[in-house]
Amino acid sequence: MSQSRELQLHIAQMEEIRSILNAMKNLALIEIHKLGRFQTMQGQAVINIENAAMDFLDFYPLPVIDKNALSIGILVGAERGFCGDFNESLLDTLNTETYAGIIAIGSRLGNRLADNSPDVIATIAGANVAEEVPIILNRLIDTISLLSVAKGDINKANKTTSTLQLTVTYHDNSTGQITRRQILPPFSQQQQRLSAYGNPPLLNLEPDDFFADLVDHYLFAVLHEIFYLSLMAENQRRLQHLEGAVKHLDDETVNLRRKSQIYRQEEITEEIEVILLNSEIN
Template sequence: MSQSRRLRQHIAQMEDIRGILNSMKNLAFIETHKLLRFQSVQNQAVKAIEDAAMDFLSFHPYLLDTDVKAPHIVILIGSERGFCGDFNDSLINEIAPAAYSEDIILIGSRLANRWSDVYPEPVATLEGANVAEEVPAIVNRLLGAITSLQETRGFFELSAVYHDNTLSRPTHQPLLPPFQQTVQERPRFAFPPLLNLDPADFFADMVEHYLFAVLHKLCYTSLMAENHRRLQHLDGAVLHLDNETAKLHRKFQMRRQEEITEEIEVILLNAENL
């Protein structure tokens, strides 16, 4: 096989790969626009619960028992798919200093694959979401894991580490105990809210609803950041392929010109011999 033919086959392979990467980039772009709607609705739901909690806790505050050292569990929200750069490695590097002293829940197969054996084994490992529609199922499984840990360990502090599109490094957010930053010194209203439940029962139900809503919010936010990283990563890959393909085209043209020149020389030599 001539070198020009091999170059032509290589160019065709590069163009096929570029088409696949470009399709993946388009899917990530579509997913980010879809996630914007999910994220907006979920942010409003979390904000409504936090406002209700602020009004409730202004008249029914609760105090943490600071004398009891509660264990700490961290939810690490990674990716289920690849092509997103250092998305998972940066999460592991962020939590590495505390990985030996805190229990970890991993979300995302790619993140679990990157988890080193030198760290303690996670207390739970869950699959992550590929698309926005899979987030509710992921949250239900995560809540099931949290409930199982509460039944065996009792009270513990819970936080999440995840990627936010607006920040360059992973974000830490405390989840349990909840509403640590919502209580104001002065209540917004002069009269306490009217409750149909005992305050303790109402607070317990509100924490359950809050945890359900905020975990959805964090998963949507993480999936948005993941697809944004994927867009950047695939953009770079497509640009690199375009540059390499352009070099191969130039090399192919030069080699083809050399082969044509060689063929002409052979024809002229044969003509002279005749």
């Protein structure tokens, strides 16, 4: 097979790969726009719950936090590839933190942790698209509930007692950085706030019951927000990575086409020379 023909076959293969990568890039872009809408609504829901919590805590102080609380780290990684060092950068944060146990979100991240850490409590497959986030959160909440039961976290006499400290580490698309966020015990940042109202809020439940339900709603909302932010950051990384790969393929294809033309010209010249030589002999 001639060199120009081999190059043409190589170019065809690269164009096929380029088409696949470009489709993946477009899917990432669509997911980013969709997640942007979800995250905006979820972020507002979290703000509303936090504002309600502040009004409540102005008159009903936080319960005493167990000093022996079990510190659990939740790392939100990427389930799929083509997003650079997304998972590796999360692993680097463990060098500055000490957790009694780690819950890994994302199979790839879980596999890396299993090789390096004996403290992995559970590995949960991550979300590929926004619609899978609620399913992943249900699995995560089930895992946290099992930890709570094992640690004696459920106290029927006082639902506000917590012996778990949960910290989520994730890529925050809004800041472009890795963020650590303590979600349990919640609302610790509200303790220094001055009261905004003179009268306590009217409650239809006992304060302890109200706060327990408020924490449940808050955890569900804030975990949704975190997962949307992380998935947005993952798809943004993937978009940048694939754009670079597509551009590289385009540049290589241009170079190969140029080489193919040169080889083809040389082959045509050789064919003409052979024809002329045969005509002279005849």
